[in-house]
Amino acid sequence: MARIVLVLAVLLGFFWWLRQRAEARQAGERDARPPRPRPQSQPQPAPQEPMVQCARCAVHLPRGEAIAYRGLHYCRRAHLPPDSDADNPAA
Template identity: 60%
Template sequence: MARILILLAVVLGVIWWLRARAEARLAEHRARQAREASERTAAAGPADATAEPMVQCAQCGVHLPQGEAIAWRGLHYCRRSHLPDESRAEGSDSSSGPRP
């Protein structure tokens, strides 16, 4: 009986040691990847100066550059047909007819 307990203790000790070693390797690998990623980011230089922030259409959820979006009451829309009805009614003329 004592032999079985000693053998079990040795096996559990080896398993614990292998697991701790694998976790250490994984942590080292992740640290190396993070270091390489930060070096690549630093080497790439500053962000493009012409980059424009992206906004999301409040109606359909499409993302588009802020310069191309229609801003209305703090929200952004990708096309006039997605604007709320009240916004189209205020800007429309009864004699001009429907707008595309």
């Protein structure tokens, strides 16, 4: 009977040792892995500018890039009406 208890104690000790060794190996692997990159928040898009349409060719462009003349918008100086002052299109 004492032999059985001694064999069981040795076996339990052996399995406990194997388990400790496996846990230490797993902990070492976790430490060796590079850290997972955190998802970065996406950059906020720039506020959008209202679009306007050229009175001559009907192309759409941002209001800041358009030439305003007598309540209408134009995409370039060449599209301004002939009676406009080409040197001062924003008048």
